[in-house]
Amino acid sequence: MSHDGVGLRAVTRSVAFLTAGVLAVPALAGCSEQDEAGKPAAGQDIAAAKRDRIADGGTLHWAVDTVPETLNTFQADADAATSRVAGAVLPSLYRLDANGRARRNPDYLEGAKIVEREPRQVVLYKLNQQAVWSDGREIGAADFSAQWRALSGKDTAYWTARNAGYDRIEKIERGKNDLEVRVTFKKPYADWQSLFSPLYPKDVMGTPDAFNDSARRRLKVTAGPFAVDTVDRKSGDITLKRNPRWWGRPAKLSELVLRAVPREKRAAALAGGRLDLAEIDATEAHRITSADREAKSGKGAPLTHGPGAALTPGRALRSWAIAHGSDEEAADKETMARKKRAKAVAKYTGQQSALRGFVVRKSLEPAFTQLALNGSQGPLADERVRRAVARALDRKELAKAVLEPLGLPAEPVGSHLALAGQHAYADNSGALGDQDTGEAQALLSDAGWVAGGPVKEGKPKKGAGAEASKAARSKKDPKDPKGSKGAKDSDDADGSGDDGMYIVGGTDDKPADDESPSVLAPRQRGGAGGTEKHLAQDGKQQLKPGGAPGAYAPRGTRAPGPEAVGPLARNGKPLSLRFVLPSGPGSQSLRAVGDRIARMLDRVGIRTEISKVADDSYFKDHIASGQYDLALYSWPASAFPATDARPIYAKPVPAADGSLNVEQNFTRVGTDQVDQLFDQAVSELDADESRSLVRKADARIWAAAASIPLYQRPQLTASRNGLANAGAFGFQTPLYEDMGFLKKS
Template sequence: MSHDGVGPRAVARPVAFLTAGVLVLPALAGCSEQDEAGRPSAGQDIAAAERDRVADGGTLHWAVDAVPETLNTFQADADATTSRVAGAVLPALYRLDVNGRPQRNPDYLESAEVVEREPRQVVLYKLDQQAVWSDGREIGAADFAAQWRALSGKDTAYWTARNAGYDRIEKIERGANDLEVRVTFKKPYADWQSLFTPLYPKDVTGTPDTFNDSARRGLKVTAGPFTVDEVDRASGDVTLKRNPRWWGRPAKLSELVLRAVPRDGRAAALAAGRLDLAEIDASQARRITSAGREGKAAQGAPLTHGPGAALTPGRALRSWAIAHGSDEEAAEEEITARKKRARAALKYAGQQSSLRGFTVRRSLEPSFTQLALNGSEGPLADERVRRAVARALDREELAEVVLKPLGLPAEPVGSHLALAGQHAYADGSGALGGQDTEEAQALLSDAGWVAGGPVKKEKKSKKAAGAERSEGADGTGDDGAYIVGGTDDKPGGRRGAGPGDGGAVLAPAPLAEVQRTALLVQAAELDGRRVAGKDGDGGKPAEKAEKTEKSEKAEKNLAQDGAKRLGPGAPGAYAPKGTAAPGRAAAGPLARNGKPLSLRFVLPSGPGSQPLRAVGERIARMLDEVGIRTQISKVADDSYFKDHIASGEYDLALYSWPASAFPATDARPIYAKPVPAADGSLNVEQNFTRVGTDQVDQLFDQAVAELDPEESRALVRKADARIWAAAGSIPLYQRPQLTAARTNLANAGAFGFQTPFYEDMGFLKKS
């Protein structure tokens, strides 16, 4: 998942929630004014068009992250591309609408309902009369039964990643005729609509051998608008072709090619004509938007970005002077550099010209980014400290950091278990409370963390000491750590520039102190005297530095002169001595039992994770204001989740979860209370915060067994309130969804919640 964030791959709902959404269903359930779930924060953006406006034929090249290791979505190594293929070629009995709510798919089901509740829950499926597999065989009870046996968990020879829901089935039988399937449950199951999507043919699920192997490299038998034609690992293409046996609306496209292209190379691939549709990051979105604006400007107008855009007239003149100067060696180097810049600018300009044929479509993903607090050990094992962290956060401000620059609604997420628009959504954040600095400090004080407490000095290795001072060259490991706030007797506010963050300064000391320090240094230099920093820092005034009348006068003059030149309130203006600093000053460092309150904050270091780092750095500043210091450690993206989140090697971290239409089933392992395993380890399932309660588990169990939809949703909302109160994770914002699409491509783009209608995608007819 991850662009704005790095998140664990969810296997719980492989198709319906990771492939994103689609066109419009003929009839969709709306959100009433009284509906507590409300409406989605952002609508989909897919350039919707009627089918008669879409040309028949053509090939759509759609970017994916990788060629999938398997085409079986129920295996552990399935990924988002696996889900995308399944959505185009296999039956989905239910699909999500624009509000993220499940709707019966009429292409496969005439009806599906609970026909008995006592003594056992029975669901009767009535299949569409034309529903057949690509080999001509009718879809029927045998396919349902084979999938149930494979996923029930009873036969360990099947390599399955999950069995939730299937383990509650008692038997599957043929109904009154071949088009009816009767499913009997041994335990009530509220989320029965989540089952059999996707539905595989019995050719795949019938035996462990076929389940484990036959669907890894291809699917011979399918039942969707497309079929799998070829999986070419060498070229990185998965080619899907129009299904001649498809009984629904015929696919408009002749071919759909899923092409593996790294995210950082997608702008170039779009410009080269290798892609028609691609999810992109914010920087690529800005580039495509700029290309469109440049296309509307006068021909020959200079580029305002890219290679050479930063070459000011002064720099250009200097470059020309060196290239034509008397220093032959310098001239040769400058001429070579000028040629290199010219080639790069020419290439970039050509790409920009090609990118004018694309537009950026924007929505919000059906997933959210959260701040995870590891409650297994250390200060965060205390619920009061976790709650203090949460109360220190301004979640609206954090949402704005990521979403406002993209023109998307910057609304904080109010639930762990659903997103706005989905049935189970309700804002449960009131169970914890909003941003409140005083309340956060009171919670910390109650937990024994006090300002000014004695701190025991600990000997540090050279490596650890270096990690506090600056960030490693590669931004990874311990050498990539730096302190936000202060430790021991050292005030915070300094750090090294990290990769991708533009050298932004984190957690600065109060502004008045910075201004005064600068004035002291300058005044002392005027007096011919150096002001040495404590411990040889050189960036802070010595505690016992003496001022002469000359330095005091110089300080006053500098302050007045600076104020005149920059004007009142100008960034970086020097304030006269004694001027109060704007805003709140950071709280002093807290300590308990001789140890400072410092949390390790792990963030990914990759170029696509810059927005996540910006959020992390803003969080660190907020925590510093209540006295919580953070040690930010930037680690490589490929080890971020595996070596830190999953293994519990962190205090604070940011990652994302997909939102499910069936939270009673899918969210339980994410928030279940960890239990000791037989070998003495802790079984956390997917609860990487290690925070859980018996009450939350009980509410999930009740919700999944409650067949009344309203009662089940009420129980889910109660569970969410308990999760908020435990403060193991703090939902922040819904992730942005940015998609580059050809301007003539219809019914595809930023799908939001809705499941894609692959058969309606295509290129507009020329008019």
């Protein structure tokens, strides 16, 4: 399971918080009335086809991570699979277009607009006269009213995860006829288009029991192109069938099966015919593109990947020699290993042959990955240190490292609150500034962290250098004793009894990805209380070509680049940050980005202790609970940031029990100014002015330097050849009724 993504409705625990100081934000002037949203960085890739080219009937098997615990999207344990079911079977008054902007859904809504602003905001909805629930009842005001009452927050018997927007409604009434619904707000609400999507029938929302329990396992009444047929938790299948009462364009597929398949098993499921459509990671994408390339070239599976990739001619000869040697015990073991390897290669080759029937669809997800800085404690409680971390990062390099190999646009994200193409997007990163090593070092110096400062830990004992490096390079998490094994590759293992120091050569600034960057040995320089060390006179030490005279490091650590500075310390304590990363198989990309970030921070004197923790504890036990200094995770973009993003950046406040309520602000950094701008934006009914306020809030979030957006997440989807209108959707809401298989010519 990948922890690159974090849902909007996460559970938090309270921790101590230190508020950030208020800074002047010179870039606020850049948030003008001019539309800076631009176009999406990448369009959708769904093999678009007209409906007359698509066959009638067929079953599409689409991968999901798990069978959802609930089919009620407004409950705390709802997930992406819950939303996918709701999108196919329930009304959504508005859906997102290819630019990530909300558009009226004509299948349910003939029109909707604000008809009164004073003394109260009133929105009048005109429903599609053909819109009915699957039991034949018309969709109407009673359904709107039941959903409002359930989600308003007034009745605590409803176990709701959110009530944003619904808590601003004063009353809901029938209009001039059954097709009109009047919604009156007690407080102005700019994001009123976010409400009633999805819309549940009054059968679900009418009572707490129905809301809390009945809708978790089944939805008897629906109103979409599909209806829920079965939810089989044993097999992991959710089967949706055509809705015979659907009044819109008839669904092309007769069945849509959402099948729970873990991401690491999806390549095998695709090859085995169990899936037609699945989100995959870069490794599986490479397998599929390689299979397609092999098919076109007429060659078999290459030895450059798969279970036989590591078997070089030399190793193959050695294996044969052992299997046919005089040592019978060794020969038996090697023969068994050869048979096992041959079986794995045959299985892999067969899968590659089957994967030729798929293509990889590529786009960018409506979500971005960020570096989170926990400002509640430690060095990062100082805004200057947070800003130094941000100024040390080359965000363009990080975006290129992730996206360029996939053939996707590699531009860093410039906003916390929207992505390129969305109404609220504007690049406000100038409020913080671009990568600048000198500025980062100046900020650290101003905060009292100086190179060569005294450290109270004392001089390492003989042989302790490598152990200290090993501990700092990959700190073992108590909840994940296995998670740090990956850092052993470059640790000293020769067992020598020297003092762990040796002369090292210079390296370039971009070491290989497999080099651990967590602790790079400092070059001791004069000044700031430090003395230059020269160990080159030791005849046992050898200076490599291009090496920096005088540089030294614990054995097993990489030499610093020419820009690395001495260890920074203040009041006898070294500057070191705990960098928490997930250890699971689906998180390789995050760990690679973490390694690059650690190297960038080392160049300005900030050391990192990388802790690789178990996937199932990464978010709950570390991010949400505040047990980290640095972490990588993602947030989805919203068409309504004034509502949806506010909990992520709101200033934490004391709760009634004495704890701190951080909502979803896991960096624990917030300001009154940001809160005020969100409040103003969500109450401003002029769309341009509301957008301007959101952009100003974003600039101030940048200035606080607690969350550094890095890049938009890649979206890779394996799609069966001949499947149309499905794949990498990007921003756009899927049109379930248009999905299907092309007619055979």
